Amino acid sequence: MVMGTASNVGKSVLCTALCRILVQDGYRVAPFKAQNMSLNSAVTPTGREIGRAQAVQAAACGIAANEHMNPVLLKPTSLDKSQVVLQGRVYETTSARAYFQERTGEIWDAVVESYEYLAARYDVLVIEGAGSPVEMNLKSRDIANMRTAELADADVLLVADIERGGIFAAVVGTLQLLSARERARIRGVIVNKFRGDRSLFDDGVRLLEELTDVPVLGVIPHLRDLGIEEEDSVALDERRYRSASSDAPDREAVRIAVIQLPHISNFTDFDPLFLEPGVHAYFCRRPEDVGAAHAVLLPGTKNTMEDLQWLRETGFVDVLAQRRAEGAVVFGVCGGYQMLGKEVRDPKGHESSIPVCKGLDWLPVVTTLEHEKTTVLVQGHLEGAFAPIPVSGYEIHMGQSLGLSGYQPFATVRQTTDDVTRPDGAVNADGTVMGTYLHGIFDNDAFRQAWLNQVRERFGISPPVSSALSMASTRAQAFDRLATVVREHLEMDAVYRMIGHPPRATGSHSTC
Structure with a gap:
């Protein structure tokens, strides 16, 4: 021991x-x-x-x-x-x-x-x-x-x-x-x-x-x-996670800001981006830390309602809107995906005393938090611009998200134990905002490279000479x-x- x-x-x-x-x-x-x-x-x-x-x-x-x-x-x-x-x-x-x-x-x-x-x-x-x-x-x-x-x-x-x-x-x-x-x-x-x-x-x-x-x-x-993935958020104080946007060593690096929510969970979802050549990823505690990020990521959270309020109270929402208007891509995982929708509801107080919280309204989904927790391994393929790249990951969430008018799924997935397929996540019309329930999404090498190349193309960034990172081998x-x-x-x-x-x-x- x-x-x-x-x-x-x-x-x-x-x-x-x-x-x-x-x-x-x-x-x-x-x-x-x-x-x-x-x-x-x-x-x-x-x-x-x-x-x-x-x-x-x-x-x-x-x-x-x-x-x-x-x-x-x-x-x-x-x-x-x-x-x-x-x-x-x-x-x-x-x-x-x-x-x-x-x-x-x-x-x-x-x-x-x-x-x-x-x-x-x-x-x-x-x-x-x-x-x-x-x-x-x-x-x-x-x-x-x-x-x-x-x-x-x-x-x-x-x-x-x-x-x-x-x-x-x-x-x-x-x-x-x-x-x-x-x-x-x-x-x-x-x-x-x-x-x-x-x-x-x-x-x-x-x-x-x-x-x-x-x-x-x-x-x-x-x-x-x-x-190697860290156990808990104490590790976020380490320099490899804390580097500010202005510390980027290479002007040709893709700058990726990850918002450090108060109740952040599964932040290791983004570890592959910290290991990827030609990428400068960093966690942000203050709105000004976002800087000139080419992409902004909203991670999972154990309290979606309170962290949504925190985003508004701290001014992060205004900064995110500004970066989006300037061309940055926005990506949410699990609770971060829920925040990108029109509304998050918690009528029975599973996570918070707040019954309803307005989302960022950048994806046409409404989420209701429920008592039953979803914990499954899934696999499937991406839809839209990234189709038909295969993906796998795992889901841990207490909310169910319902697509509204104009809904486009991020992926089609099934549990690894059956053949019943269903849509996962959502993408907006121009593909600049997307969300998913799949933890480990960036462990999928083909998707990670395709997504990074999409960001590079939007900002005219040249890909690195060698970027064939395999997370399994790494x-x-x-x-x-x-x-x-x-x-x-x-x-x-x-x-x-x-x-x-x-x-x-x-x-x-x-x-x-």
Whole structure:
């Protein structure tokens, strides 16, 4: 099990690395995280919803994701409420207080059931903790850390982020706040995100070991441009997402502004654009950050109604209208697609106390939020100017959108489990505004290139000499690169002693 001294210290990425390494070394491996709080989620082949990090880790293992890998997913809908997804299905929307009081009942039973399901089917589970195991006001009700470690009888690696400073206090303080029984599970410390000459931290390693009596099993270097999807929106503060429009290094780059909504979800939908040659993508928190964008993207959101109001109150709507008038293309995904319609209705208050909110009225659709949540994998083909490019993706939404007069679908799709086709999304008459429910739409290489070339043509931008980016290959290479670096800087012999077995297929380290 991998725990951290705090949130965002790199637990998810290190778990991904361990998943890949263990698979390369011949084990049947699966990820597990008892409880995740994130608005970045994924859909399994059976139509269940789990945290994005566990779906990424499953991909690193070369297996299909399932709901048991993340039995509890909390998706905040407001400052004091979260939607609780239990084994992939909506359980309830509740306050933090009510949720904490119910953890020992049906919710913990689901965690135990999911753990036992995976443990019976895989050689090794790579278990990820959540936040810190020593949030003392919550510790007695924490199911994601030490309680899960005890369930699995797991040895624990404690990860600390040296980049944020205070690593000695973080490690020593965490260990001091654990009980003696809990401390006995900590078998090693990992210092993460180290920059510079590793030998300069030799004294640091010695001091950590003397102060804690726990071995430092690895000092992992900071990895730039890793190309692996992030777990939650904390990552949006990283420079690769934060570059302003004026920072574009190439005047011939396509400038793409992504609006960072307050309740943004699944922002990793746009990761392929950040990796694409000849493209400068950036997230915007203020209207002035949009700059001279050639395209503006509206992402998914866990609260469409309130984020629509936020767009108006902050002045984003006026800026979007101006950029559209100047020729920019506008694209919405999921909640962003709903915002582009005439109206969004929430008569039963599923997301907000606002019953009706006027949309941007750039697409002829009306959306009604409903109790039943759609979580499906889909595939199909595009319509209109992009026909018949094949596409695939996944849907996670509680709203149903109805086309009005003049409606043109973005795509025709079907669930991967049946042959019933239906329209998805919408496109305006001149093809400059479009929306879709398909998360992962930009992972489709053919569509992404066609869409970027459409934007380039509108603004007279020359395509780069080489732009044949394959997202499938890029992600596989990222997993292997990550595994190689972690293997080099982590004492894997110690990890295998914890597992109790040597590597089963050493030396090949091939992509699974």
